[in-house]
Amino acid sequence: ERQVRVMTSEASVHILGTWAEDIDDDGRVIGYRKVPVTHAAIRKTMPFANPMLHSSVMFRREAILSVGSYNPNCRWLQDYDLWFRCMAAGLGFQNIPEFLMQYRVGRSYHRRKSWQYRKVDFQVRLQGYRTLGVRGLEWSGLAVPLILGAVPSSLAPLVHRIGKKFDPRQKVT
Numbered sequence: 001e002r003q004v005r006v007m008t009s010e011a012s013v014h015i016l017g018t019w020a021e022d023i024d025d026d027g028r029v030i031g032y033r034k035v036p037v038t039h040a041a042i043r044k045t046m047p048f049a050n051p052m053l054h055s056s057v058m059f060r061r062e063a064i065l066s067v068g069s070y071n072p073n074c075r076w077l078q079d080y081d082l083w084f085r086c087m088a089a090g091l092g093f094q095n096i097p098e099f100l101m102q103y104r105v106g107r108s109y110h111r112r113k114s115w116q117y118r119k120v121d122f123q124v125r126l127q128g129y130r131t132l133g134v135r136g137l138e139w140s141g142l143a144v145p146l147i148l149g150a151v152p153s154s155l156a157p158l159v160h161r162i163g164k165k166f167d168p169r170q171k172v173t
Contacts (some may be wrong), residue, residue, distance in 0.1 A: 003058045014091040015063070016096065017057045019097060020056060023105070024104075039094060048141040053101070054079040056101045063086070074124065076117050076121070084127070088131045121144075129141075
């Protein structure tokens, strides 16, 4: 309902997401995902982390079709790939600063992100950076999937908890 209100009243917003609560396998809240709210902050975050929580996203169909929609050849991170193209095309982004969804972070969450996943992450970012025209220090975001891919799966939950303290998405301006 809140998203529909924003989409109805703000024609410049093409892609709209929300914040989320992280829940465990039993449905208990174990954390929060705050992502940047404004278009400018979302753009600033894009090279370093996906600034949209895909499960919460509502978008204008025509806008997404205008950039080619989801890439069927992209095995993972189809949303991140799409967001890069949308941002480069000048589409408007926004996140509602409210916890309007829950995201399950169960015991298997970190095991799903294999080295192969990180390789695709690197490729999506590289293509996205080129499409978006990132400059200077923004290119350092390419190191993220390489570093995370080198972490043994047994240490992934610990690295995830530590990494949240430095996650650029937590700067919600």
